[in-house]
Amino acid sequence: MKVRVKFAKYGALRFIGHLDVMRFFQKALRRAQIDVAFTSGFSPHQIMSFAAPLGLGLESTGEYMDLELQSHQGSEDFLKRLRAACVPGLDILSVKALPDNAGNAMASVAAADYLAEFRDGRSFTGYEEALRAFYAQETILVTKQTKKNMLEVDLKPGIYALEIQDGAVFMQVDASSSGNIKPSVVMEQFLSFAGIAVEEFGLQITRLETYLDAGEDGNRVLLPLDGIGEDF
Amino acid sequence: MKDTRNRDRTTCHLALSDEILLKIEKPARYIGNEWNAVVKDRKEVDVRFAMCFPDVYEVGMSHLGMQILYDMLNRWDDTWCERVFSPWVDLDRIMREKQIPLFALESQDPVQQFDFLGITIQYEMCYTNILQVLDLSRIPLLAKDRTWEHPIVIGGGPCVYNPEPIAPFFDLFYIGEGETRYRELLDLYLECRKTHTDRETFLYRAAQIPGMYVPCFYDVSYQEDGTIASFAPNREGVPARVQKELVREMDSAPYPMKPIVPFTRAIQDRVVLEIQRGCIRGCRFCQAGQLYRPVREKNVEILKQHALEMLQNTGFEEISLSSLSSSDYSQLEELVDFLMDTCQERKVNISLPSLRIDAFSLDVMSKVQDVKKSSLTFAPEAGSQRLRDVINKGLTEEAILQGASMAFEGGWTRVKLYFMLGLPTETEQDIEGIAALSNKIAAAYFEVVPREKRTNGSVQIVASTSFFIPKPFTPFQWARMCTKEEFLEKAKLTKHAILNQLNKKRIKYNWHEADVSVMEGVFARGDRKVADVILRAYQKGCLYDAWGEYYQNDVWLETFAECGVDIDFYTTRERNLDEIFPWDFLDCGVSKEFLKREWQKALGETVSPNCRSQCQGCGAARFGCGVCLETREEKA
Numbered sequence: 001m002k003v004r005v006k007f008a009k010y011g012a013l014r015f016i017g018h019l020d021v022m023r024f025f026q027k028a029l030r031r032a033q034i035d036v037a038f039t040s041g042f043s044p045h046q047i048m049s050f051a052a053p054l055g056l057g058l059e060s061t062g063e064y065m066d067l068e069l070q071s072h073q074g075s076e077d078f079l080k081r082l083r084a085a086c087v088p089g090l091d092i093l094s095v096k097a098l099p100d101n102a103g104n105a106m107a108s109v110a111a112a113d114y115l116a117e118f119r120d121g122r123s124f125t126g127y128e129e130a131l132r133a134f135y136a137q138e139t140i141l142v143t144k145q146t147k148k149n150m151l152e153v154d155l156k157p158g159i160y161a162l163e164i165q166d167g168a169v170f171m172q173v174d175a176s177s178s179g180n181i182k183p184s185v186v187m188e189q190f191l192s193f194a195g196i197a198v199e200e201f202g203l204q205i206t207r208l209e210t211y212l213d214a215g216e217d218g219n220r221v222l223l224p225l226d227g228i229g230e231d232f
Numbered sequence: 233m234k235d236t237r238n239r240d241r242t243t244c245h246l247a248l249s250d251e252i253l254l255k256i257e258k259p260a261r262y263i264g265n266e267w268n269a270v271v272k273d274r275k276e277v278d279v280r281f282a283m284c285f286p287d288v289y290e291v292g293m294s295h296l297g298m299q300i301l302y303d304m305l306n307r308w309d310d311t312w313c314e315r316v317f318s319p320w321v322d323l324d325r326i327m328r329e330k331q332i333p334l335f336a337l338e339s340q341d342p343v344q345q346f347d348f349l350g351i352t353i354q355y356e357m358c359y360t361n362i363l364q365v366l367d368l369s370r371i372p373l374l375a376k377d378r379t380w381e382h383p384i385v386i387g388g389g390p391c392v393y394n395p396e397p398i399a400p401f402f403d404l405f406y407i408g409e410g411e412t413r414y415r416e417l418l419d420l421y422l423e424c425r426k427t428h429t430d431r432e433t434f435l436y437r438a439a440q441i442p443g444m445y446v447p448c449f450y451d452v453s454y455q456e457d458g459t460i461a462s463f464a465p466n467r468e469g470v471p472a473r474v475q476k477e478l479v480r481e482m483d484s485a486p487y488p489m490k491p492i493v494p495f496t497r498a499i500q501d502r503v504v505l506e507i508q509r510g511c512i513r514g515c516r517f518c519q520a521g522q523l524y525r526p527v528r529e530k531n532v533e534i535l536k537q538h539a540l541e542m543l544q545n546t547g548f549e550e551i552s553l554s555s556l557s558s559s560d561y562s563q564l565e566e567l568v569d570f571l572m573d574t575c576q577e578r579k580v581n582i583s584l585p586s587l588r589i590d591a592f593s594l595d596v597m598s599k600v601q602d603v604k605k606s607s608l609t610f611a612p613e614a615g616s617q618r619l620r621d622v623i624n625k626g627l628t629e630e631a632i633l634q635g636a637s638m639a640f641e642g643g644w645t646r647v648k649l650y651f652m653l654g655l656p657t658e659t660e661q662d663i664e665g666i667a668a669l670s671n672k673i674a675a676a677y678f679e680v681v682p683r684e685k686r687t688n689g690s691v692q693i694v695a696s697t698s699f700f701i702p703k704p705f706t707p708f709q710w711a712r713m714c715t716k717e718e719f720l721e722k723a724k725l726t727k728h729a730i731l732n733q734l735n736k737k738r739i740k741y742n743w744h745e746a747d748v749s750v751m752e753g754v755f756a757r758g759d760r761k762v763a764d765v766i767l768r769a770y771q772k773g774c775l776y777d778a779w780g781e782y783y784q785n786d787v788w789l790e791t792f793a794e795c796g797v798d799i800d801f802y803t804t805r806e807r808n809l810d811e812i813f814p815w816d817f818l819d820c821g822v823s824k825e826f827l828k829r830e831w832q833k834a835l836g837e838t839v840s841p842n843c844r845s846q847c848q849g850c851g852a853a854r855f856g857c858g859v860c861l862e863t864r865e866e867k868a
Contacts, residue, residue: 012246015259020495027267027493027547030578042602044579057254085547087267119250201251 001069004105004226005082006093010059010206013089018053024090025065031085034078037068051105051210051225052112052175055182057201062112062209064225066098066105075232096229103212110213111160111222112175114183115168115206118198123167130194131169135162140189155181155189160220162186172222175210183207247335247342248323256322260496261289264315264337267493268546270302271338272312279418280346281305282336282383284316286353286361287778292317293492294500296554297389298352301410303488311418314338315492316349318361319368321776327368334368343369347421349383350406353391356755357748357778359398362387363770366401373767375403375448380431384421392445393476393523394704396814397758397766399447403435407443407818408476409509411485416441439470443477445818446470452760452814458801460759460812475819480857482509482528487538490545502550502583503542505535507567511556512843512859514850516624516834517613517652519703520556522822525850527843528858532563536570543580550581559588560844568596575600589635594642604688607646608639614655615665621837622657624830629669636673640680646692647673653722653743654700654714656834663722667729667739670695674735693735696742697726699749703756704815705822707830713753713803719746747785748777754792754802759814762802765795823851 009021016024026046029036038044047068054060072078075095083092102108118124124131134140140155158174158181169190173181183205191198212228215221246253246263253259274280283302285292292298298315305313314336319327327334333342343349349371351362366373371382378385387395388406395405406413417438424434439446449470453461465472479485487506494501510527511520539551551571555561568584575582582600587593589608597606610632614620617629636647651666670693677691699719702711714722723743730741754762769791776782792799807813809828816824826849833840840848843859853860 012263012265014250015253015263016495017260020260020497023497024267024495026549030547030549031267031544033544038579042605043581056259057250085267087265089265199251201254204250 001072001232002098002100002102003067003069003072003075003078003095003232004098004102004229005065005067005095006224006226007063007065008059008061008091008093009054009063009089010061010091011089013087014057014059016090017056018050021054021090022048022050024087028082028085028090029067032081034067034081035070035072037070049104049106052109052180054207055184058205058207060207061093062207062224064105064210072232094226095232096226097232098229102228105225106177108212108225109175109177109210110220111172111211113170113172113208113211115165115170115208116183116187116203117168117206119202119204124164124169125167127194127196128164131162131164131190134190134193135159140186142185142189155186159186160222170208245340247332247340252323252326252330252332256326257320258289258496260494261317261320262323262337264340266495268490269315269338269492270306270313272306274312274339274341276309277312278310278422279308279312279348280341281311281313281348281350282316282343282346283313284343284349284351284365286318286351286358286365287776288320289317289494290496290498293494293498295352295354296500296504296506297354297410299488299491299504300486301350301352301414302492303490304411304486305414307486308415308418310422312338314346316343316365316369318364318776321782324364324368324775333370334365344371344382346383347425348386350386350388351402353387353389353398355778356391356397356752357783359755359766360770360774360777362398362401363767364775367770374400376400378403378431384431384434390519390523393519393818393820394756394758394815395445395447396452396760397755397762399760400763400767402447404438405445405447406477407445407474407820409478411479412477413441413443417444436467436470442475445474450817458798460814460816463812463814463817473817473819476523476821478524478821478855478857479509479528480855482530483534489538489541491542493546493548500552501548502552502581503539503546503548504552504554505539505542506530506554507535507558507561507564508555510858512560513557513626514624514830514840514842514848515613516622516707516830517655517700517703519706522705522827522850523820524556525821525843525852526855526858526860527560529561529563532567535567539571540574543578548580550583551575552583552585555586557588558584558586559590559593560842565592572596572599589632589639591638594635594638598642603643606644607648607694608636608644609648609650610635611650612669613650613652614658614662615651615667615669616662618837619655619658619662619665621839622834623655624834624839626839626842629672632669633672633676637676637680640677640691643688645677645688645690647694649673649693649695651695651697652700653697653726654719656700656708656711657837658722660725663725664729666695666697666726667733670730670739671733671735674733674738677738678735691738693739694742695726695730695739696744697723698744699746701749701753701756704813705820705827707827707834709757709813709827710807710809710811710831712806713750715800715804716746716750719749745780745783748780748783750799750803751777751785751788754799757813758802761795761797765791765797768795821850821852821855826850 036046049066051064144151144153161172210225211222214223305311316336385403387402392405435446451466452463455461508529510524512527613625702708
């Protein structure tokens with residue numbers, strides 16, 4: 001059975017890279033004695049995959065990984081075991097059984113919500129107008145360094161929402177493999193647009209949720225990545 | 233939605249700012265919080281102990297001894313042991329620039345606030361990193377400048393069997409295995425602090441605990457030729473000789489059932505099961521083989537239980553046996569059979585280092601690894617039988633060829649060979665023997681494996697040589713070490729000899745840098761005079777000398793010259809049998825008489841049987857444990 005685990009990453013664990021998070025869960029699943037299916041061959045590996053890698057330094061309350069289970073004793077038992085095998089800063093939030101036809105976590109990612117805050121305690125309250133003006137632009141062009149040359153990209157179509165919430169900048173952006181938008185890039189553009197001075201690494205960015213697109217014929221219907229799952 | 237962010241800001245106290253952590257390489261090295269890391273309440277403990285491995289995190293976290301002591305100290309309710317490692321060069325620079333004090337990983341508190349700073353010293357080339365750790369911790373580099381404001385700085389590990397080149401930097405050295413005397417030392421400390429005893433008196437009383445060497449209570453005087461005239465305590469009540477500590481009963485000794493699991497990949501990324509301590513072989517170049525005598529095995533039933541428990545508690549995907557010579561463990565077959573069963577069931581890999589290549593080990597290896605991807609390792613150490621007799625390496629050409637042939641039949645094609653250059657009495661013929669042996673192994677492949685079966689690529693031999701460095705407490709402690717030029721000439725000879733072989737295309741040859749070997753030779757047999765050079769070289773920027781890319785040979789040579797310390801005195805000088813060595817006041821268990829006998833037997837090309845077949849009277853029997861208590865089947 002395929003399950004989708006939702007977890008949070010915060011605190012000191014912000015500084016653990018994506019590969020190390022995978023290594024952590026490989027060991028945590030063994031400690032939790034969860035019956036994960038393995039690949040065959042000389043060095044069998046647990047069948048697991050992760051949704052969208054989180055950049056170093058970012059926090060998240062919306063990370064996902066998929067696991068193939070050989071057997072289980074229900075989601076309650078699963079959560080209890082895995083939580084007991086994790087360190088604070090990598091918190092297991094929920095687990096859902098996936099329908100057989102569900103795509104894998106990484107390929108399913110369509111969008112994500114982010115929150116950007118000042119690290120030094122300042123607030124974005126008061127910049128509502130500037131943010132509206134920024135978002136109202138027809139295009140938001142950035143140049144991206146590719147392997148061969150510089151490429152101009154328009155961020156605008158990939159920004160689905162942009163507003164100030166409780167003193168922080170909230171955004172919903174494209175997170176699919178083809179059109180992924182980094183929240184730090186959006187913030188860079190906005191800060192320079194609004195003339196706000198921030199030191200390097202002066203923002204704390206949190207991924208709040210990761211979404212899949214359940215819509216058809218180009219109509220975007222975003223659901224949290226485990227929105228298609230069920231308790232078991 | 234649950235908001236975890238507020239919790240973060242109250243629980244996450246890191247010594248380094250986000251800005252720094254995001255700028256440096258592998259920030260995971262500095263944040264602690266790993267699975268099984270021990271966190272206690274500062275207010276509930278009496279002793280704060282910082283346990284340091286003076287190298288980068290991934291290296292230090294791979295060291296078993298540190299995990300053993302961390303676990304042991306943290307079993308005591310009144311003690312909190314935390315870890316400290318050398319900040320990597322990128323962070324080192326930032327910490328100096330921004331004046332950030334070095335901190336321990338668990339609490340992220342500055343090391344300076346601790347009661348003890350214990351430094352494990354596993355190789356000579358980490359000496360400048362010791363000074364880095366002291367310096368960044370804001371602890372005076374010289375012990376004589378310290379007060380109760382500073383932690384007690386303790387050195388331990390194999391290098392402290394000649395502590396003299398680093399003696400001025402330490403308050404005390406713990407000689408031998410750490411499991412035995414720490415409680416006594418901590419209790420003495422607590423008593424002294426409670427009664428407001430001065431630091432020197434604490435050290436004086438500590439010097440009376442077995443295994444403790446407090447350098448400031450010993451004076452050394454030199455002859456005109458630079459050798460030691462006398463080495464003696466400078467006050468009443470301090471022992472003239474310090475005997476090593478050792479664990480007599482391995483089965484009841486503490487062993488970490490919950491080792492720390494690093495986030496980032498450490499070099500030793502697996503469960504480590506220590507199956508025995510010591511080695512019966514008595515190779516004459518090997519320091520560990522003498523220091524850890526006598527061999528003490530662990531009970532196989534206990535090991536099985538430990539293996540299961542540690543795998544469960546860590547979630548590691550691999551388990552490795554640890555010992556100097558696993559093949560000599562008497563219950564090896566039973567243990568390996570058990571591990572193969574249990575690991576197959578759990579899909580855990582087994583790694584079996586230091587196994588002699590024979591039918592048994594090949595059978596096991598074929599079951600636990602992918603033959604196509606793995607290689608065989610032989611360590612003949614010397615190219616000729618004559619020289620192998622000199623060094624007492626009981627591995628014959630016949631055994632190597634037989635083992636290799638069996639392996640080739642089993643599908644292996646890759647062979648690694650380890651040799652040393654510059655061993656005592658070495659001749660050109662011995663060096664040519666390295667090439668000849670490599671060639672014979674390649675030839676054995678073509679003989680054993682018919683053409684149509686050579687599907688897994690052809691045979692590949694990798695011969696590597698390191699340069700021989702005489703170490704204290706070995707029969708070769710009297711030996712002359714080669715100069716850099718001699719070493720390089722030997723490497724050149726080896727290379728040419730290999731190029732003259734029929735199967736030269738199947739043999740790859742690697743050799744080590746000679747510069748750093750010379751420096752290691754100085755530190756290994758150095759005296760207190762060398763300490764000035766180490767201090768000055770550190771002040772001139774030497775750091776991470778064990779890492780080739782950071783080793784600055786020119787700075788070292790210049791500093792030796794400035795300090796008026798002659799490198800050749802420590803390396804190439806012939807030593808008399810009656811010379812007083814800087815480490816002679818230590819008693820590592822084997823007697824100087826035994827080492828002398830072995831040195832003379834070496835020069836006479838005579839081998840000595842191993843401990844299990846015939847006792848050689850090394851002196852370790854007085855500990856009354858391990859192999860010394862076994863009944864031998866001595867042949868008449």
